[in-house]
Amino acid sequence: MKLNIAVLPGDGIGPEVTAQAVKVLKAIAMEYNHVFxxxxxxxxxxxxxxxxxxxxxxxxxICDKADAILFGAIGxxxxxxxxxxxxxxxxxxxxxxxxxxxYTNIRPVIAYEDLLNKSSLKIKQIKGxxxxxxxxxxxxxxxxEKNFSNDEAxxxxxxxxTEIERIAHLAFKAAQGRKxxxxxxxxxxxxxxxxxxRTVVNxxxxxxxxxxxxxxxIDNAAMELIINPCQFDVILTENMFGDIxxxxxxxxxxxxxxLASASIGNxxxxxxxxxxxxxKATNKGIANPIASILSAAMLLDHFGxxxxxxxxxxxxxxxxxxxxxxxxxxxKYDNISTSKVGDFIEDFINNPDETNLN
Ligand code: IPM
Numbered sequence: 456m457k458l459n460i461a462v463l464p465g466d467g468i469g470p471e472v473t474a475q476a477v478k479v480l481k482a483i484a485m486e487y488n489h490v491f492x493x494x495x496x497x498x499x500x501x502x503x504x505x506x507x508x509x510x511x512x513x514x515x516x517i518c519d520k521a522d523a524i525l526f527g528a529i530g531x532x533x534x535x536x537x538x539x540x541x542x543x544x545x546x547x548x549x550x551x552x553x554x555x556x557x558y559t560n561i562r563p564v565i566a567y568e569d570l571l572n573k574s575s576l577k578i579k580q581i582k583g584x585x586x587x588x589x590x591x592x593x594x595x596x597x598x599x600e601k602n603f604s605n606d607e608a609x610x611x612x613x614x615x616x617t618e619i620e621r622i623a624h625l626a627f628k629a630a631q632g633r634k635x636x637x638x639x640x641x642x643x644x645x646x647x648x649x650x651x652x653r654t655v656v657n658x659x660x661x662x663x664x665x666x667x668x669x670x671x672x673i674d675n676a677a678m679e680l681i682i683n684p685c686q687f688d689v690i691l692t693e694n695m696f697g698d699i700x701x702x703x704x705x706x707x708x709x710x711x712x713x714l715a716s717a718s719i720g721n722x723x724x725x726x727x728x729x730x731x732x733x734x735k736a737t738n739k740g741i742a743n744p745i746a747s748i749l750s751a752a753m754l755l756d757h758f759g760x761x762x763x764x765x766x767x768x769x770x771x772x773x774x775x776x777x778x779x780x781x782x783x784x785x786x787k788y789d790n791i792s793t794s795k796v797g798d799f800i801e802d803f804i805n806n807p808d809e810t811n812l813n
Contacts, residue, residue, distance in 0.1 A: 456758060457490045461521035463514065463551075465499040466544060467732025468742035468793075469527025475744035475797030476525060476751040479770075482804040483755065483763045494521065498551070499544040499732075500531035509547035515554060518723070523754050524551070526727035527747065532734055539603065552592050555723035559622045560592040560697065561629075561753070562716045562729055564704040566684075569775045573709030573784055576681065581707045584684040587633065588704065589626040590697025592718055594618045595648070597694050614648045614693065619655040625719075626691040627663040636688035638669045640676040640696055652693060673700075680704060701729055710783040712743025715750040717757060724757050726750040740792035743781040745771055748800060770803035 462477060464470035477493055484491040496514040503509050518524050529548045534540060551557070566574070566584035574581055591614075599611030630637040639656045641649035653670055660668040671679065673696045679686065680700060684707050692700065705711035714729040728746030736742050749771060755764040774780060778787040779799045785791055 458522045461518045461524045462495045463498045464527040465529045467734040471793050472744040472747035473527040476747040478797045482801045498547040499529035510550040524725040528732040530732040556720040557718035558593040559719045560590040562588040562701045570709040586687045587689045589691045595694035612648045623659045630666045630689040634688040635666045640692040717753040726754040742793050770800035
């Protein structure tokens, strides 16, 4: 298969981890005779430093022509402290989501057997966790009207029925292929937008009689996710609740450096780790590249390259089993760098039966 992949490493640790994902994709292309081409483009603080804006036209054009976008991370503390700033690195990411209408963000949360003791939660609580979070990504409070003055500020959370319907169908279909349980997370006891979510999702549920639908308030879900994560199969939720819940879920997995995501629209798709730029760790070789590498696996799944994606995941599993991980997870070795993890998974793809730590 030929794939044209736009690579947007972004800020902080983004370039280091994305380089490992590209390395792994190149190994897959070699092994399976695919032709993957990679075109780099600027986004975020690095784009602001170079061009003054977080999402340059050239980046939009490269992404528009690509089959898929591989995204790194975004943000820099130097832009965090001015509350009235109107141009921010994050607008690069939000602009991509909006421009390409990437309305469905899928975030798998899996408690790996080999990492159960890395979580600060009890093993018996988290063992077996396997959740898919469907987060609405192109609307809601992130994109509603905003006003800011020194005395008053507001962000509007608005949803249209059609925006809820399109992601809800995808979430129900995902549940059909899993444990057939869908949990809608909202705040319908307080928010009108949540009441629309509940109405629409309940209506759609009748088209998926084999899926059990549960509705849960966000405050309760935040607690249930920690005390009994195994009760969840697919979680469907709006933009901001999904942001918060998925970051919370990283506590189950053991490190936020393991959580990958796919952001899917009708024509475009972007793949990115859920972690941020982690600026303090930039160029120290300590950033965990697994979330980026697993995002590359989701990219391959998106194009039906299931064996290829599975091989990457096997490589990741083996790296975890052998403790070939960055310091966020490692207590056994203290010298495993970001690129060493990438090299290991690349070697595994080249030679799955013989890869060991050397
Ligand atoms: C994420 C991030 C982004 C978000 C930020 C960087 C704008 O937290 O992808 O989860 O809030 O969506």
